[in-house]
Amino acid sequence: xxxxxxxxxxxxxxxxxxxxxxxxxxxxxxxxxxxxxxxxxxxxxxxxxxxxxxxxxxxxxxxxxxxxxxxxxxxxxxxxxxxxxxxxxxxxxxxxxxxxxxxxxxxxxxxxxxxxxxxxxxxxxxxxxxxxxxxxxxxxxxxxxxxxxxxxxxxxxxxxxxxxxxxxxxxxxxxxxxxxxxxxxxxxxxxxxxxxxxxxxxxxxxxxxxxxxxxxxxxxxxxxxxxxxxxxxxxxxxxxxxxxxxxxxxxxxxxxxxxxxxxxxxxxxxxxxxxxxxxxxxxxxxxxxxxxxxxxxxxxxxxxxxxxxxxxxxxxxxxxxxxxxxxxxxx
Numbered sequence: 001x002x003x004x005x006x007x008x009x010x011x012x013x014x015x016x017x018x019x020x021x022x023x024x025x026x027x028x029x030x031x032x033x034x035x036x037x038x039x040x041x042x043x044x045x046x047x048x049x050x051x052x053x054x055x056x057x058x059x060x061x062x063x064x065x066x067x068x069x070x071x072x073x074x075x076x077x078x079x080x081x082x083x084x085x086x087x088x089x090x091x092x093x094x095x096x097x098x099x100x101x102x103x104x105x106x107x108x109x110x111x112x113x114x115x116x117x118x119x120x121x122x123x124x125x126x127x128x129x130x131x132x133x134x135x136x137x138x139x140x141x142x143x144x145x146x147x148x149x150x151x152x153x154x155x156x157x158x159x160x161x162x163x164x165x166x167x168x169x170x171x172x173x174x175x176x177x178x179x180x181x182x183x184x185x186x187x188x189x190x191x192x193x194x195x196x197x198x199x200x201x202x203x204x205x206x207x208x209x210x211x212x213x214x215x216x217x218x219x220x221x222x223x224x225x226x227x228x229x230x231x232x233x234x235x236x237x238x239x240x241x242x243x244x245x246x247x248x249x250x251x252x253x254x255x256x257x258x259x260x261x262x263x264x265x266x267x268x269x270x271x272x273x274x275x276x277x278x279x280x281x282x283x284x285x286x287x288x289x290x291x292x293x294x295x296x297x298x299x300x301x302x303x304x305x306x307x308x309x310x311x312x313x314x315x316x317x318x319x320x321x322x323x324x325x326x327x328x329x330x331x
Contacts, residue, residue: 057174119163137178142168
């Protein structure tokens with residue numbers, strides 16, 4: 001019986017070439033997958049870092065809004081300071097006064113009040129590198145502080161719309177890669193509401209009604225790639241926002257022979273229940289009653305019809321709309 005001989009010729013050149021080609025394809029696919037995973041991981045990390053920076057900025061904003069400078073307390077010795085906590089309420093620009101947690105900067109500002117601005121940059125060079133756009137908005141925080149040389153805050157914030165703008169003592173980047181402005185329509189960065197609903201007006205009377213500020217951030221370092229934009233929201237109730245009082249008075253004629261009136265301003269109210277100051281006038285002439293801080297004024301009036309006016313202010317100097325009435329004291 002003869003044993004069959006084994007074929008010891010090995011792989012052919014064609015077989016080796018096919019095996020090498022298959023190995024190269026597998027290796028290329030593996031490397032492509034690895035590169036793709038690393039690229040996606042890098043994008044995910046960049047996305048997470050941007051979202052974390054924005055979240056920290058929102059936490060800081062919330063703390064500051066909860067620590068609003070109450071204008072009912074002593075802010076400065078300047079009568080020019082507007083006694084409102086919120087100075088600007090735009091969709092991409094919020095300005096308010098809070099209490100600085102740092103050391104006292106001015107004896108004329110015992111409450112250590114500063115002005116804070118949060119604004120969105122959507123154009124121009126970004127300090128530190130890069131270019132801002134609607135698809136890459138940068139949120140900045142700017143502040144004004146008092147000092148030994150600047151003892152009181154300016155009466156109003158700088159009027160410039162530039163962000164970051166001049167006239168502020170310092171600035172800090174709060175968040176990067178915001179896409180709020182690139183949406184159609186744009187997503188408002190800040191929203192404001194009163195007890196009755198959303199506030200869109202930006203005048204003083206509207207700002208006095210603000211009791212809540214909401215921040216809405218869309219963060220996406222690369223809008224054309226995954227992951228999708230991170231959506232961060234925050235809502236803060238303003239506990240210290242000062243609102244204007246209301247003025248009202250009634251009257252009775254206590255003595256027709258002497259034409260004596262008793263004016264009662266107790267119908268005037270302050271939303272924060274602060275003590276009010278009362279100023280009375282008749283036909284545009286102040287009445288020196290000696291009782292300006294009280295609600296009852298008793299006086300002898302000339303005969304005929306006269307216009308009486310009551311003006312009230314809260315401790316911060318925020319004034320109500322004057323209340324006026326024509327009164328015939330005697331005939």
